[in-house]
Structure formats: structure tokens, C-alpha cells
Amino acid sequence: MTWLHDALEAVFAVLAWPSAIYFLLSNTALLVLILIAARHFARYLRRSEHRGDDAMAASPLSLGVSVIVPAYNEAAVIRTSVRSVLDLRYPDHEVIVVNDGSADDTMRVLLEEFDLVEDDRDIPGRVPVRGTIRRVWRSRGGAVPLTVVDKENSGRSDSVNVGLDLAAKELVVMVDADSILEPDALLSVSKPFADDPERVVATGGVVRIVNNSRVQGGRITEIRMPRQLIARIQVVEYLRAFLLGRTAWSDLQALILISGAFGMFRRDVLIEVGGLDPDSIGEDFELVMRIQRWIHEGRRDARVEFVAEPVSWTEAPSTLRVLARQRRRWHRGLWEVLWGYRRALLNPRYGRVGMLALPYYWLFELLAPLIEVVGIVLVVLGLAVGAVDPGMALLLLLVSYGYGALVTLAAVIVEEASFHRYERWRDLGATLWAIVAENLGYRQLTAIWRLQGWWAGIAGTQQVWGEMTRTGFAEADASGQRQADGRG
Amino acid sequence: MSPLPAPAVLQAVLLATSAVVVLMLIALIAQRTLRRRHDRRDVRLDARLRPLVLEATIAEDDEIDALLDRVRALSAPERAHVGRSASLMLRDVTGEAADRLRAVADASGLVPRVIAAVADRDPVRRADAAEALGLLAPAGALELLQALADDRSPEVRTVAVRALGAFDDPAAVDRVIAALALDSGIPISVAASALVQQGAAAGERVRDALDHPDAGVRRGAARVAGLIQAPGAGAPLARLIDDEHEAVGAAAMRSLERLPVREAVPSLLATALAGGSAGEAAARTLAAMPAAWSADALAAIGAKGEPGVRRAAGLPRRTAA
Amino acid sequence: MSGRILVVDDDRDIRDLVAIKLESAGHEIVTREDGSQALEAAVEGGWDVIVLDVMMPGMSGIDVLRALRDRGDETPVILLTARGQEKDIEAGFAAGADQYVTKPFSPRALLARVTAAIG
Numbered sequence: 001m002t003w004l005h006d007a008l009e010a011v012f013a014v015l016a017w018p019s020a021i022y023f024l025l026s027n028t029a030l031l032v033l034i035l036i037a038a039r040h041f042a043r044y045l046r047r048s049e050h051r052g053d054d055a056m057a058a059s060p061l062s063l064g065v066s067v068i069v070p071a072y073n074e075a076a077v078i079r080t081s082v083r084s085v086l087d088l089r090y091p092d093h094e095v096i097v098v099n100d101g102s103a104d105d106t107m108r109v110l111l112e113e114f115d116l117v118e119d120d121r122d123i124p125g126r127v128p129v130r131g132t133i134r135r136v137w138r139s140r141g142g143a144v145p146l147t148v149v150d151k152e153n154s155g156r157s158d159s160v161n162v163g164l165d166l167a168a169k170e171l172v173v174m175v176d177a178d179s180i181l182e183p184d185a186l187l188s189v190s191k192p193f194a195d196d197p198e199r200v201v202a203t204g205g206v207v208r209i210v211n212n213s214r215v216q217g218g219r220i221t222e223i224r225m226p227r228q229l230i231a232r233i234q235v236v237e238y239l240r241a242f243l244l245g246r247t248a249w250s251d252l253q254a255l256i257l258i259s260g261a262f263g264m265f266r267r268d269v270l271i272e273v274g275g276l277d278p279d280s281i282g283e284d285f286e287l288v289m290r291i292q293r294w295i296h297e298g299r300r301d302a303r304v305e306f307v308a309e310p311v312s313w314t315e316a317p318s319t320l321r322v323l324a325r326q327r328r329r330w331h332r333g334l335w336e337v338l339w340g341y342r343r344a345l346l347n348p349r350y351g352r353v354g355m356l357a358l359p360y361y362w363l364f365e366l367l368a369p370l371i372e373v374v375g376i377v378l379v380v381l382g383l384a385v386g387a388v389d390p391g392m393a394l395l396l397l398l399v400s401y402g403y404g405a406l407v408t409l410a411a412v413i414v415e416e417a418s419f420h421r422y423e424r425w426r427d428l429g430a431t432l433w434a435i436v437a438e439n440l441g442y443r444q445l446t447a448i449w450r451l452q453g454w455w456a457g458i459a460g461t462q463q464v465w466g467e468m469t470r471t472g473f474a475e476a477d478a479s480g481q482r483q484a485d486g487r488g
Numbered sequence: 489m490s491p492l493p494a495p496a497v498l499q500a501v502l503l504a505t506s507a508v509v510v511l512m513l514i515a516l517i518a519q520r521t522l523r524r525r526h527d528r529r530d531v532r533l534d535a536r537l538r539p540l541v542l543e544a545t546i547a548e549d550d551e552i553d554a555l556l557d558r559v560r561a562l563s564a565p566e567r568a569h570v571g572r573s574a575s576l577m578l579r580d581v582t583g584e585a586a587d588r589l590r591a592v593a594d595a596s597g598l599v600p601r602v603i604a605a606v607a608d609r610d611p612v613r614r615a616d617a618a619e620a621l622g623l624l625a626p627a628g629a630l631e632l633l634q635a636l637a638d639d640r641s642p643e644v645r646t647v648a649v650r651a652l653g654a655f656d657d658p659a660a661v662d663r664v665i666a667a668l669a670l671d672s673g674i675p676i677s678v679a680a681s682a683l684v685q686q687g688a689a690a691g692e693r694v695r696d697a698l699d700h701p702d703a704g705v706r707r708g709a710a711r712v713a714g715l716i717q718a719p720g721a722g723a724p725l726a727r728l729i730d731d732e733h734e735a736v737g738a739a740a741m742r743s744l745e746r747l748p749v750r751e752a753v754p755s756l757l758a759t760a761l762a763g764g765s766a767g768e769a770a771a772r773t774l775a776a777m778p779a780a781w782s783a784d785a786l787a788a789i790g791a792k793g794e795p796g797v798r799r800a801a802g803l804p805r806r807t808a809a
Numbered sequence: 810m811s812g813r814i815l816v817v818d819d820d821r822d823i824r825d826l827v828a829i830k831l832e833s834a835g836h837e838i839v840t841r842e843d844g845s846q847a848l849e850a851a852v853e854g855g856w857d858v859i860v861l862d863v864m865m866p867g868m869s870g871i872d873v874l875r876a877l878r879d880r881g882d883e884t885p886v887i888l889l890t891a892r893g894q895e896k897d898i899e900a901g902f903a904a905g906a907d908q909y910v911t912k913p914f915s916p917r918a919l920l921a922r923v924t925a926a927i928g
Contacts, residue, residue, distance in 0.1 A: 046612050050619035050647045052678070054579065058893030059681040060715055087869050091893045120804040124796030143903060145896070168768075168800070183864060194677040216845065216867035268765055395498045402505040409512045416519050428520065432513075542825050545916060546833045577822050583915030585826070 008387040011378065019375060023400055026364045030240070031407045033248035034414060037308075040251045041418040044308060056194060057089055057187055063194060064169030065093040065186050066267065070159035074177040075105040077218075079113045081177045084218030086144055090186040094145035096163040097177075101131070101153030110148050115140045119147065127165040127275045130154045136166070157276035157283045164267070164275050173264040180210055180220060180313040181262075188309035189264045201269045202291055202304045204258030205311030206243050208421070209235050211318060220313055225427040230323065232434040233442050234316040240411040243308065250306035254352035256292060256361070258304065260284030262312040269294070269302075281457075282333020289341045296350045310421075320445070327446050328453030331369070335457040338366055366454070369447035376444060401439040408435045533569045537562075541573045544592045545585040552588060559595040571596035578623045590624055599626045606632050611641035618644060622651025630655050637663050642673035649674050653682030656689030664690075665697050668708030680708045684715050691718045698724040703733040710736055714743025722749030729755040734766060741769045745776040753777070757785040760801070763794045771801035811835040812857030812927045817847040817873070818889060819865045823912070827860055827889075830916035831923060844868025851877055851884070858926045860919070861906075862889045863897045871897070871904050878905040885926040889914065 056062060067085050071078055078097070085095050099107050110116065116137035123133065131154030139146045149162055160174050171190060175181060182188070185205065192200045211226035226232050242259070249255045263284060273290050280286040288304060295302045317323035338345075338361060345362060347354040382388030412431055415421070422431065544555050559570055574593040578586055593599070602624065605617035618636045621629045633655070636648035649667040652660045664686065666672070667679040683690050695718045697709035710728050713721040726749055728740035737759070744752050752773070759770035771789060774782045789801050798806075814836050818824045821842075828838045841847040844865050851859055851873065859877075863870040874886055888909040890897040898909050908922050 047615070047643075050615045052619075052647070052650050055650055055653075055681060056677070058891060059677065060684060060893060061677050061680045061711065063677075083872075087864075087871070089864055089891070089894070122795040122798035122803055122805045124794075124799055126796060144900070166799075183866065195675045197676065217869075217872065219866045221843065221867045392495060392498075395495060395502065399498055399502050399505065402502060402509065406505055406509050406512065409509060409516070413512060413516050413519070416516055420520075420523070425520075428516070538825070542829045545826060546830055577826060580820070580823050580913050581826055581916060582913045583917055585830070585916045586913075 004381070005385045005387050008378065008382045008385060012382065012387065015378075019371065022363075022371060024403075026368065027403050027407050029360060029364060030245070031410060034240070034244045034407065034410050036248035036251050037244040038414045038417075040247050041308060041414065045418060053184075053187060053191075056191065057091065057184075060091055062091045063171050063190060063197070065090060065171045065173055065190060065264070066163075066167035066169040067093055067095045067186070068160055068163030068167065068172060068174045069095060069097045069177050070100055070156050070163065070174070071097055071102065071106050071177040072100040072153070072156070072159075073102045073104045073106060075102070075109050077178050078106050078109050080218040082110070082114070082146070084181060085175065086146065087183075088181060088186050089183050090190075092169070093186055094147065094167075094169060096147045096149065096166055098149045098151065098159040098163045100156065100159040101151060107148075107150055111137070114146055114148070115143065116146075116148060124165055126271050127161045129161045129165060130158045130278060131162060133162065155278055157278040157280070161275035161278070164270055167267055170267060171264055172267045172270060173262065174260070175312065176261055178315075179207075179261050180215060180218060182309075182311055182313075183219065184309070185262065185311035186264075188307050189262070189311055192303075192305040192307065193264070193266070196303070199301055199303050200266075200305055201295070201302045202258060202263060202265045202288065203307055204246070204255075204263045204305075205307045205309055207238070207259045207261050208310050208313050209238055209316040210313035211316055213313070215313075223421055225422050225424075225430050226316070226318075228318050229434065229437055230320070230442070231316045231318050232430055233438045234323075236408060236412070236431060236434045236438060238316075239415055240408055244411050244414060246306045247308050249357055250304070252352055252356065253303060254357035255304045255306050256288055256353055256357050257285050258288050258306070259312075261314055263288075265291075280333070280336065281329060282337045285333055285337045286340070289337055289344070292350065292353050293341065293344065296344070296353065308419075310419075323446075324449045327449040328456065331366075331450035331453035332457040334361070334366055335454045338362055339457075369450035369454070372443070372447040373451055404439060405435050408438070530569070533566065534573070537566060537570050538573060541570055541577065541589070541592055544574075544588045545577070545581065547588060552591065556591060556595040559592055562596075567596040571598035574598075575620065575623055590626075593624050594626065599624060602626070603628075603632065606636065611639070611644050614639060614641065614644045615647040618647040618651050622654050625654065630657055630660060634659065634663050637667065645672070646674045646678050650678050650682055653685035656686050658689075658693070661686055661690045661693050665693060665700075665705060665709065668697070668705040669702045670704035672704070676704065676708050676711075680712050683708070683712045687716050691716055692720075694718045695721045695724065698728060703731075703736055706731065707733065707736045707739045710743055711739035712743070714746035717747060722747055723751060725749070726752035726755060729759060729770070738766060738769050741766075741773045744773045748773075748777045748781070750781045753781055753785055757788060760785070760789050760797050761792055763797055767794070767797040768800035771797045775801045810924075810927055811837065812923075813837045813839070813855060814923065815839050815841065815847070815850055815856045815859045817841045817844075817860065817865070817870065818862035819843055820862070823862070823889070826916060827919065830920055831860075834920055834924070836923070844870065844873045848873045848876055851882070852880065854882070854884075856884050858923050859884055859886045860889065860923070861886055863894070863901065864891060871900050874901065874904045874906060887919070887922055887926065 069082065069085060082095060082097055097110060117140045119136040119138040131151045134150045134152065137148040147166060149166065151162055164172055171193060189203050189205045192203050209226060209231060211231040213220055213224045214222035226235060246255060260283065269291065273294050276283045277286050291304060317326050344350045344354045345358045379388060379393055383390060383393060540558060544552065547555055559567065562570065571593050574589045574596065578589045602617050602620040605613045608614050614636065618633060621633055633648050633652050636644055637652060639645050639648065649664055652664050664679055664682045667674045668676060683694060694709045694713050694716065697705050698713065698721060700706050706728065710725060713725060725740045725744050725747065729737050729752060731737050756770040756774050760767045760774065774785050786801055789797060790803050814831055816824055816827050816838055819842050824840045828840055832838050839850065841850050845868050848868065861870040861873060870888060885907045888901045888906045890909055890911055892911045901909055907926060910919050910922065
């Protein structure tokens, strides 16, 4: 075994410093993002007195919004969900439900609940779509601003595109039938469009984890910390990556990812870039990258913005099996989009998107699980053959996880100082324990799943995920589908 | 390449990290404790002072002075709380109750502080002052807001213009119309909403602004004219459909949905047949007009319009040839 | 003429402002802060008027109203809607509302409507 011993020692000699630097950079970059977000929040909160949100809610001049709700086998929730979208606080919005060839009663429930009549108006056909429309319905006499499209099954993205083609308002937003929306969601996310109508082309808001919170009639009535550890860890993860990370990228004007569960777009821009890509696994990421390409290749003065207000709530995976599938899918999507847009990487034409955000995503998101897993394997092997000093290995482990926990704790402090959504002392205790627990197994497991997803992407395997129609997910529990789609 | 840093260095790093983590934990707990204590104090103050503020909203003329004297006799933190409560409630009510709340806020000593903040160096404070001036409307508020509408910070200007929406004085209307200009740095939605709030008082001035040389002013005025039913705006709006700036035309078409005039039909038809989003807007406007005016135009769209425009006009799918 | 009035709004300020005005006119006021509590109280009956906010978390005012009318309850309902939400007014009347008041509201005008509704 001496050859292995010697080989490992050689490997360590070469890799030790680069990996130490990688790890230091990765966490420090995250810490910097958190600090940028903190500054952003401080500014934002100081202005709460005079932001004029009520004035906007009451103004007949607010830009109109078309809310697209793709629905596949949602008979159980569709009634509440459409009602709650219709009831959102906004002066001018319409709802377009696209029934994606559901095999259940979704269509019957819609026809029963809402007084619908056939809508024989022409179809614009400006967005390329695949699924054939069977019939279009609308509310009788326009009593409620509701359109229902019944079409053959063709997947979520294509359903959204069908809705986009029929949308009549200036802005469009796509929501999942099973996501829970904040009453002010449309107001918060449309605010940047109202403030800067010439330049803002897309916005996204914060998606939070709903597990164990109290929900009634499609609305959150009491926010609670999830009971399961696995979901609690995700609360911390969401906080760090989605709330703070995206706020910072938006502040840097280099936002490349908006949650698919709630993104708002200027309709003309979305039509111009061709809507969602029905073949993409990370279709929400792909769309924002396509918009960034449209901005930068066309040298347009346009912006993508993130709003730090919560807009929707999603059920986080509460079992390892579902979590594994979600993370494989996310990472596969990440790889496919990063690879597909590799020309933008380090391309000065793409400004901060190309020079800052994309390198960050390549280095610290895409590569991270590979480096983490290789590191663990090498260290374990090294320990086994005695090429690594156990004391030294432990010390390194403690330093790295200690620094990681420090960064996460910084995120928690920012949340505490700004929005403090989880008010009880118990919740704080749960959060702190989740920070520790994240490092004890969770990170390592997710790293393995992410690697698997990446590999599947490189190998281009079709059998695991298949064509990305929603049918592909119908076999699992209902929440699995939602989680697989909800890119947080 | 040397191997990793010496264990001693790593130990030092670990110690430093742990120390920072502990400090952060302490900060976190302190933060939460302080916030809770502050919240509790607020709840106590509120329990004591809220009835006073509420009572003022229903006070008769002969009771209000005694109530205001009670407010003036409170301690400084109590008065600050009363001022805050009254300001918050002012967002909810109008009429006599609102006048009473303004009197309470005044008695709490809020007004001099707001007026002082108008000259603060910090733009956030000035913007807050503008917001409060709009709500409290103390004597001289209009002049102060007009000045703030010319502030060097666009944020302050924006809040001031929004606050001016509560005043229907001609000077306030003129200032808001000026804020529609393209280079004002104020979102058009804010200035236009303020005009809508001024409503009938802004009518004639909005009509005159339809011929303004600045495209932003024309656009804002065109968008608002229909909402406030500006008298005599029909003909100028019909002209604006073909404005050199597409956004002005779009705004005019929106207003013509509510303020239809027959002379707009030819321009609307031409725009509709040209297609695109402007074409859709034109078709929608035509569809909202009395059928006697629009029948021929709709028939032409039915024959020659692109599908999106036909949809906007409410026309059915062409049956497959 | 005094009556028993149920006041429902999730905003404490509005609840209190409405309550104190109506109480000052001699009415008996009970308040509720969300839709499902409101429906529970409304179903118990014995109300002369219900003042109902439209926009509430959970069950909206329109939902409460609909549920109430579905049970054949014809108690006069005055809706509180936000300015700019004209569609709430349409939906409200469709669901069986008798009157509406937009926020920000005038407590005096609200009292006049309540008095008229009691008849």
C-alpha cells in the first residue's frame, strides 16, 4: 500500500493550498454577498415610511398584470388557488389558468366553480407553442377577469407559453397552482416596473418555506418554523442563498436567477425572447439568462431586479428521497444553462453578469460539490493509509466548517435585524441547531446528489427525468412535484 | 509548494473563528432581547395612550380642546407615541375624524419636528418629512412641498409630488404636471397618480398639458385625461394617437377607452392595422366605442388585422380556409 | 335606534376606529379580526349589520359574505374596500353586499350607512 500512501501524499502536496484557497474564497465571496445584501436591506427599511405602497395599491395607473397559472392534475387545490390569485391586492390583474391536459377533474372543477363561457376570440400565435389548444373559456360577461385554456398535455413550460400568448396586460407573472401567495405579492414585485418602467424587464421576489405554517384558504395565517430538521436546514439555506444571495446580485445588477415559482416579466420582452424553453430542465434560470443575453448582446439599457419582500411560499422537501430528486434536478439544470451560455462567461460584453455572476456560479455553485466530494474521499483514503495526520485533518475540518457556520450566522443576523419572520426564542434555537446540523451530513449528501445531477446532465441521460412534462413527476407524492419545480 | 500551514497557525485561525462566532451569537441574542424590550414598551404605551387618540376622532367641538390639552401635558416619549399613532390612523380615515387626528398630531408636537426635517441634510429624513406634510397638512405645507418637489434628491422629489396629490390648489396641480417631464427623475406612475387624486381640480390643466412640448408631460396627461374625464380632452387625445412618441399614443388610446370621440376612429384603425402592441391597444379602444362609430373599422380589422389585434378587438378566430 | 353590529377587519386601527364611532352612537359592537372567526360569529346570528373588510388573510370578506348568503342569511352587510379596488366592489355586490365604503373612510359616513341599514 505504500504506493497509495506516496501517491496520496503527492496529491495532497499539490492540492492542499489550492483547495484551502478555494474554500476560503468561496465562503468569503458568500460573506461579501451577505454584507452587500445587509446594506441593501438597511437602505430599504429606512425608506419604509415613504415608499408609498398604499398609494400604488390604490392607483388606477398601475401596470396591468396577467397571472399565468399552469395546472396539471390540480383538482384538489385549483378552486382555492384561482380564488386566492383573483383576490390578490392589485388594481388591475387578470388570471389565465392553463389546464395542461389534466387526467383528473381540474377542468370540471373550474367549469363548475366559475361561470365560464366559451371564448372564441382569435389566438395571437406570437409565442411558439406545442400543445394544441382544445378550447378557451372566459368568465361570463367578464364578471371576473379569468380566462381558462384547456389544452393537450405538453408540460409546464409550454403551458406557460400558451398562457403568455393569450395574456393581455403589460406584465406577466407565472405561478404554480399549488404555491401560496402573499396578498401583496403583485404589488411588491411590480414596484420596480412602476419606479423605472423604461428599464426594468424582469423581477423576482423571495420564496419562503411553508412547512408547518398555518395555511387557510390559500393564505398563510401563521408563520411557524418547520418541525423536521431537514426542512429547517432548508430554511437557513433559502435565507442565505435566495434572500441574501439574490438581493446582493440584484444590487450588483448581475442577477441571473429568478425563482420559477414567482417571476414577473414585461410581456413584450418575454414574447420577444420566445417565452420559456420547454426542453430546459432549469427553465427559469435559462429564461433569465436568455433575457440577460437579450440585454447584453443587444446592448440594451435594461435591468433584472430582485425584491426582498416575500411573495410566495413553497413546501420544501421533507424526505431525503424528494430532496435528492430536487437537488439532482437543480444541479442538472444549473449545468445545462451554464454550459449552454458558456459564451457569456468572462465575456466583457456581458458586464457584471459575465465577469462576476457567471464565474461565481461556475466556481462556487457548479464545481462546489465536485470539490467537496473529492476532498472527502481523499481525506478518508489518506487517513486510512496514514498519509494524513488525523489531528491535522480534524483541525482543517473544524476551521472550514467553523468559517462556513460564521458566514451562515451572518445571514441569520441580517434576517434578525431586518425581517425577523420567526419570532419565538425556540425558532432561534432551531435555526442555530440547523446551522450546525447542516454541516453534519446534509452538505455531504446534497453534494453527492448534485454531482449525480451534473453527471446526468453531462451524460445527457433521458431515462431518469425523461422529457420534462409534468407527467414525469405525477408518480410521486404530490409535494414532490412542487418541490422539483420550485427552484426556491 | 509547501504543505499546509502549521498546526499552530490553524489553531489560531480556529480560535479566532470561534471567538467571532461567539460574538455573533451574543449580538444575535442581544439584538432580539432589545427588540423585544422595545416592543413591550411600545405595547404598554399603546395600551395607555391609544384610547386618547381614538376618542379624539369622535370628539365633539366642545370636547376636543380638553383632549388636546391632555395630549400637550404628556411626557415627551408619550407625545411621540401619540403623534405616531395619529399619523398611522390618518392613513385610514378622511373627513372630520382626519381633521381631529391632525389636531392631535399637532398637539403632540409633531409638526415643528416635521417642518425642521424639511431642511435636514439626510434625504431619507426629508422624504419622510414630505410624506408627513402630505398626511398632516399643517399650515404652509403646500409651499414646503412645492420646495421639496424641487429637491436635489429624486427620492425626495418623488415623495413630495405624491404628497402634492392631496392638495387641489392650482399651484399644486401645476407642480405635479411639471413632474411628468421626461427628465424629472420622478416615476410617471407617481406623478400621474397624484393628478388622478387631484381629480376634477386638475381637469383643465391636464387638457392644456396634452399639447405640452415635453413628451413625458404629454404622455402623463394623456394617460390621466380619461381617468379624470378631463373636459374637452377628446379631440386633442385623438390627435395624440399619432404622436411621434409611441408611449404618448399608447396612453392616449387608453384614455380614449373611457372618453371616446368619433374623430379618433381613422387613426385608431390605421394603428390597429399596423399591428403589434400599439395595434392591439388601438383595437381594444375601438372595441370599447359605441358600435355605430366603430362597426366599419372593426369589419376592416376582421378582414385584414393580425390575429393578436383581432383578439384585442374581440373578433373570433378565422375559420380554416 | 341602536343595534348589534359585527365589525370585521384584520387591521387593528380600522377595527378600533369603526368601533369607537359606532359605539358613540349607542350601538353594541363586537369585533373579529379574520374571515373564519367572522363567519363563525356571523352564523351565530342576532346582528343588525355586519361591517366587513374585503382584504383579509385566510378567508376574504367576499368569501365570508358568499358563505353567509349561501346559508340564506340576509343580514345587511357593508363592505370596507381599499380605494382603487373597484373589482372588489363588483365582486362584493355580486356576492350579495348591501353597501360599500372605501378606505380611507369617513367614520361619519360609515355611521350614516349603518343607521340607514338598520332602518
